[in-house]
Amino acid sequence: MNRRTLLRTATALGAAGLATGFPTGATAAPTTAAPSGPGSRHPLRVQVVLFEGVEELDIAAPYEVLSAADHFTDRDVEVRYVALDGPRTITAAYGTTLRVGHALAPEEADVLVVPGGGYARREAPGVWAEIQRGALPRALAEARRPGLTLAAVCTGVMLLSAAGVTRGRPCTTHHKARTDLEQQGGVLKKARVVDDGDLVTAGGVTSGLDLALRLVRRELGVDAALGLETMLEYEARGTVWTSGPGPS
Template structure:
């Protein structure tokens, strides 16, 4: 277990049209981490603008109680959703609005890891954060990611230091477990796997 001390603060970004499994799976992994480490863990949903209720891709209403505050995080995770349905709320709509990509671009700083999974990676691409860097995304968005300058990598999770990306919808589990392992150690990550009765799968690419 990691020693107690400075809290590990994780923010999961929420927006209308976000995929339910994309945000719920990483949130549960991060929230469960506090049971297996002496280090305080703070995980919260955040959204740009004021706290509000977000309606997810399949209609789930989620009250997001925290506004945008990347300076209060060590990790930001961006889920995907809605990329295949450009006329509906989701990633493509957020890219057109431009608010979230601009906020992500402005958030980047030393000491902050920005992660994304599934088509949430395309929001990082719109922010210019994946250009020239190893990354991955949902298989249907990979050609777009590569055209926009990402160095497409076939691994399930791609760790390029302060940029960590993961593939399709269920890879949010691997992304979160990897970040727990990287930050808190293999013990907590293994304990969370046992609690969830889930074994992380696929390759993690690292430098």
């Protein structure tokens, strides 16, 4: 069943009928920047950044929400896992092995999602090890450009902090990393999701669901987010702190 047929079926049967048939991959995307927002016809291109020691739920929740969003809009949504070092197998925080099929290519993305994991385990793989290595924070710093939204879940925000992205910007992170985020120049907001335009951050682990739903509301519209909530049997939690107009 193609996407438009699925949408017609959804209209007739309601969101509950969409419990099966999640997209599992993404096609190649053009490298030029494209208009964004609910009225855009250009595909919404999302890259979820993986690294050794990444938290499983930090990657799975945004990936599933954003991939499933394709069922609730006539705009294409392309979501892929990427790694700085190119296609490879990574081992996540709790031992899950994941095959990453694409290299990080921010010039081909509208949204980069940076997950957390391992920030408190400084002797093990994870965010702290990536900060010490330096390559991923440098790549994130260099990725910034008009039209690209940097989003981060949990201690993935600390990778953006190491990249200098959060300095002087409203943001949030896992409660155990908030002091570090403030000391590094972030303007801490004690909200579950903080939307500061091209920087969207979320708190601890499960808030990846809320981060992704916020991005869906912004980029694809409120109806798409409501349809997802029905399908997922999950209602967005907490108040979104936002620096500008837009659906809350």
